Amino acid sequence: MNKHFLYFVIIGLTISICAVSQDLDYAKQQVKTLSSPKFHGRGYVKNGDGKAAAYLANEFKTFKLASFGSNYLQPYSFVVNTFPSAMEVSIDGKKLVPGIDFIANPASGNCSGTFDIVKIDSTLFTPSFTIQNILQRNYNNKFVILDTLGLGTNGYRKEVRDLFLYNFVKAAGIMLVRNGSLTFSVRMFNYDFGSLVVKRSSLPTTCSKITVNIKSELVEHKTNNLIGFVEGQVDTFIVFCAHYDHLGRMGKKTYYPGASDNASGTAMVMDFARKLTSETIKPRYSYAFMLFSGEEAGLLGSKYYVDNPLFPLTKIKILLNLDMMASGISGVNVFNGSNLPTEFAKLDSINKVDNLNLNLKAKAPSRSSDHYPFYEKKVKVLFFNTDDKSLGYHVPTDTFEALPFTVYENLYKLIFKYVEITNY
Ligand SMILES: [Zn+2]
Numbered sequence: 001m002n003k004h005f006l007y008f009v010i011i012g013l014t015i016s017i018c019a020v021s022q023d024l025d026y027a028k029q030q031v032k033t034l035s036s037p038k039f040h041g042r043g044y045v046k047n048g049d050g051k052a053a054a055y056l057a058n059e060f061k062t063f064k065l066a067s068f069g070s071n072y073l074q075p076y077s078f079v080v081n082t083f084p085s086a087m088e089v090s091i092d093g094k095k096l097v098p099g100i101d102f103i104a105n106p107a108s109g110n111c112s113g114t115f116d117i118v119k120i121d122s123t124l125f126t127p128s129f130t131i132q133n134i135l136q137r138n139y140n141n142k143f144v145i146l147d148t149l150g151l152g153t154n155g156y157r158k159e160v161r162d163l164f165l166y167n168f169v170k171a172a173g174i175m176l177v178r179n180g181s182l183t184f185s186v187r188m189f190n191y192d193f194g195s196l197v198v199k200r201s202s203l204p205t206t207c208s209k210i211t212v213n214i215k216s217e218l219v220e221h222k223t224n225n226l227i228g229f230v231e232g233q234v235d236t237f238i239v240f241c242a243h244y245d246h247l248g249r250m251g252k253k254t255y256y257p258g259a260s261d262n263a264s265g266t267a268m269v270m271d272f273a274r275k276l277t278s279e280t281i282k283p284r285y286s287y288a289f290m291l292f293s294g295e296e297a298g299l300l301g302s303k304y305y306v307d308n309p310l311f312p313l314t315k316i317k318i319l320l321n322l323d324m325m326a327s328g329i330s331g332v333n334v335f336n337g338s339n340l341p342t343e344f345a346k347l348d349s350i351n352k353v354d355n356l357n358l359n360l361k362a363k364a365p366s367r368s369s370d371h372y373p374f375y376e377k378k379v380k381v382l383f384f385n386t387d388d389k390s391l392g393y394h395v396p397t398d399t400f401e402a403l404p405f406t407v408y409e410n411l412y413k414l415i416f417k418y419v420e421i422t423n424y
Pocket of ligand 1: 243261262295323324369
């Protein structure tokens, strides 16, 4: 091997190592940015998702992605329940921390004041118990704490639960007791009473009085999907998609960063967009990059898109949905992989030949993310999701700092190679 050749090998290696590590650096930077407080959890309060959309559209622009219209935005709107301001609860003088000790039921209405507590738990269930025992009590201007632990043994669990969950007793508010961490969500309606969920370990031993100040607001929320593309030789598309929205804010102080869910999938889509716009050879199939909003409210962005597609859905060769991509400690789920054995076999083979050491698991379609509305319209889809039960889900601790990015680079390589094989 001569000296000059060695020199070029070293330069080549340096460039390729830089390119790979740069991908991870880029992705990390995106996740850090998107999960930072300035995007307010990419939800409905303070236009968090709108700010994220503007930021992402600007990234699309720097990549010089083409757009189907005059810009990348596909506007639509929906009604959603929000918590823009007060979120305070204390029981017998103990202040509870929002997001950690308690959360609002996402459909909670307004509630403020100090109330006597009526506790409904298994101690009420004596052998002579009937539902009438509960209904006869006075709930006027009272706050109910409902602990269903132990109710399962006497056949009344569902009856009692529904009675209070929907507040047929007309109490001022309802607080449901749960074990473990509290997973927040989104609803498109709200109740006319306060509805909270509290962690069992956060409840004081005595529960006689509760002071609550919860403000909810049902709003018409204007939002956008973002779509860009790289033109290929034919108008058939390989689609990369991810949802960029998350749960937003719950009260003034608490926001849900959604670093894993789904700043990480958004970052990988951006990573692919950045890479594929930098290629000099025109690909055979075109590439589309779709970032959906409204996922956490019920796949609203992807549902809107499939009803209002920017090119015929029949022109999608395959759609790859990326949701929660920053771990992989327990493996990588490939949803709908079991329905597409040929595609899964390609992934499996790349994984082995390229020594990527990914623990790939072929799964059923799953209704849990944005590929599903496409799947229902008979589009060929694969949904990638890194598995890690230890990561917080829909909690304020889903932060950039908590993400291990265990398999990010190898999963990126797997999908990239799969796309190359599909396209050439
Ligand atoms: Zn998600």
